[in-house]
Amino acid sequence: MSTIPIRRIDHNRVMKQASALLAEHQTVSDPEFLRDLPAAADDLGELRPPEPGEDFYVLRGLRVPDDELGPTPPGWAQTDRQRTAAWDAVMLLLAAALGRPFGWHGQQAGRLVHDIVPGKGHETEQTGASSTVDLAAHNEDAFHPGRANIMLLGCLRNPDHVTTRAARVRDTRLATDEIATLSRPALPILPDDAYAEAQPSPLEPTPMRTLWHREDGLCLRFDPAYTPLEQAEDAFMSAYERLAGELDRVSVGVPLEPGDVLVIDNDTVVHGREPFRARYDGTDRWLKRVNVRVPGRERPGERGEHGYGQRTIEPYQVA
Numbered sequence: 001m002s003t004i005p006i007r008r009i010d011h012n013r014v015m016k017q018a019s020a021l022l023a024e025h026q027t028v029s030d031p032e033f034l035r036d037l038p039a040a041a042d043d044l045g046e047l048r049p050p051e052p053g054e055d056f057y058v059l060r061g062l063r064v065p066d067d068e069l070g071p072t073p074p075g076w077a078q079t080d081r082q083r084t085a086a087w088d089a090v091m092l093l094l095a096a097a098l099g100r101p102f103g104w105h106g107q108q109a110g111r112l113v114h115d116i117v118p119g120k121g122h123e124t125e126q127t128g129a130s131s132t133v134d135l136a137a138h139n140e141d142a143f144h145p146g147r148a149n150i151m152l153l154g155c156l157r158n159p160d161h162v163t164t165r166a167a168r169v170r171d172t173r174l175a176t177d178e179i180a181t182l183s184r185p186a187l188p189i190l191p192d193d194a195y196a197e198a199q200p201s202p203l204e205p206t207p208m209r210t211l212w213h214r215e216d217g218l219c220l221r222f223d224p225a226y227t228p229l230e231q232a233e234d235a236f237m238s239a240y241e242r243l244a245g246e247l248d249r250v251s252v253g254v255p256l257e258p259g260d261v262l263v264i265d266n267d268t269v270v271h272g273r274e275p276f277r278a279r280y281d282g283t284d285r286w287l288k289r290v291n292v293r294v295p296g297r298e299r300p301g302e303r304g305e306h307g308y309g310q311r312t313i314e315p316y317q318v319a
């Protein structure tokens with residue numbers, strides 16, 4: 001259970017589409033870029049979404065010319081977006097071949113492609129900008145009913161071979177009563193530190209299910225760092241700890257290399273990252289992240305949740 005599924009991707013084919021889009025449009029935030037994206041993604045050919053048994057995988061084959069990237073920015077807001085426009089385009093092409101990329105009003109200025117770099121002062125947070133702490137296994141944006149179905153993490157740079165981790169809930173072994181306990185709404189999950197203006201939210205926290213079911217099997221909604229576990233009842237807490245232990249047991253280390261794109265089913269897989277020491281000298285680890293919605297994938301138990309007032313940005317439309 002410790003191997004990482006790898007799917008090959010053709011560098012020239014993807015780059016040809018990315019270059020063609022960027023030749024027409026200056027930046028990936030052009031509305032026309034997004035208008036032309038679906039057709040360009042179609043031309044990439046079939047990209048299979050994560051599926052049961054392979055609900056995360058690494059797309060490998062893209063080559064990143066390190067000297068063309070420029071220095072790793074000290075924070076997402078300092079990214080030279082012109083210089084990495086090709087990689088933003090690549091990430092959006094892959095995302096559009098799998099579903100519909102979207103953003104968040106409250107994250108990274110609403111951008112569709114997030115830059116994940118270690119940030120001074122954020123070392124011990126439970127967010128992508130941290131470094132010295134173990135980033136605990138979590139579903140992305142678990143606090144929100146509109147979170148991604150699929151998440152892409154593309155690696156531009158990872159000089160110290162820092163390991164991302166992924167764990168599938170369907171590999172865990174839990175007792176029937178533990179599954180039943182975790183399938184009842186119990187505790188809320190609160191907005192994470194990447195949503196600074198949502199904290200504290202004036203809205204009443206919503207009790208949420210940790211485990212739930214999709215047509216094809218068990219799913220989870222898990223983010224212990226933002227769950228007020230001190231409010232848990234004993235039976236819930238022991239089931240939750242069992243789940244956390246099992247996720248740890250089945251987790252797989254994914255040391256992303258430049259050009260790798262990790263594709264994760266955000267309903268069945270949690271991800272985290274080992275601690276590392278940031279360099280803050282322009283050579284740091286640098287990932288690009290895109291959230292993807294798969295139309296028709298409902299989470300029935302979550303209808304009506306307020307999502308703490310956080311709103312998605314969904315400019316990507318398929319004709």
Ligand SMILES: O=C(O)CCC(=O)C(=O)O
Nearest residue numbers: 116128140164272273289
């Ligand atoms: O840095 C990583 O490998 C993962 C960070 C993370 O959880 C994220 O960007 O959502």
Ligand SMILES: [Fe+2]
Nearest residue numbers: 138139140271
């Ligand atoms: Fe994450």
